[in-house]
Amino acid sequence: GEDVEQSLFLSVREGDSSVINCTYTDSSSTYLYWYKQEPGAGLQLLTYIFSNMDMKQDQRLTVLLNKKDKHLSLRIADTQTGDSAIYFCAERMWANDYKLSFGAGTTVTVRA
């Protein structure tokens, strides 16, 4: 995951918005993904964005992509206790790249 960087921890109050940030180094990245991992579980795909898009919204989730700065963010509106988890940003560098490169993950803690 050395090509994808994320901050390690985020603490947010229940009901507030969470913003998780990610930077990637390869400008040729085609697809960028957000995954969620709860304790003892696998990875759950939350959403993904294609590199020709700036924004994608899906219910409480909003993904913003700034290609110029190679910056990706995930905003979770009205954060709930069930949103406490590790969130991973991942990139697929080109269309025929058969692997995902992951960041180290951001641990989100939701406090009452």
Place this chain on the structure above:
Amino acid sequence: KAGVTQTPRYLIKTRGQQVTLSCSPISGHRSVSWYQQTPGQGLQFLFEYFSETQRNKGNFPGRFSGRQFSNSRSEMNVSTLELGDSALYLCASSLDGTRTEAFFGQGTRLTVV
């Protein structure tokens, strides 16, 4: 629609032994990828299979190998286990392994003692 199924969920092995992990992808998906997750190294790509062919391989020693069957089910094998092989092994399933979403299984937790 059934998700990605990995078996077994938990495994304890002794150093020097070998182990085989199994992954059944989502029906209709032909690409299966394997990842190793450890606290120190995070998520690392092992290899990817499509139509029984390995198309990409990560930087792991030859002790790590895999294969895919005609029904798209995949197995990975680790021989001569080392303590450092203790990890969560995750399998990802996708239609073709490129532009589409990748869905992960629950993983197999391997502990080497």
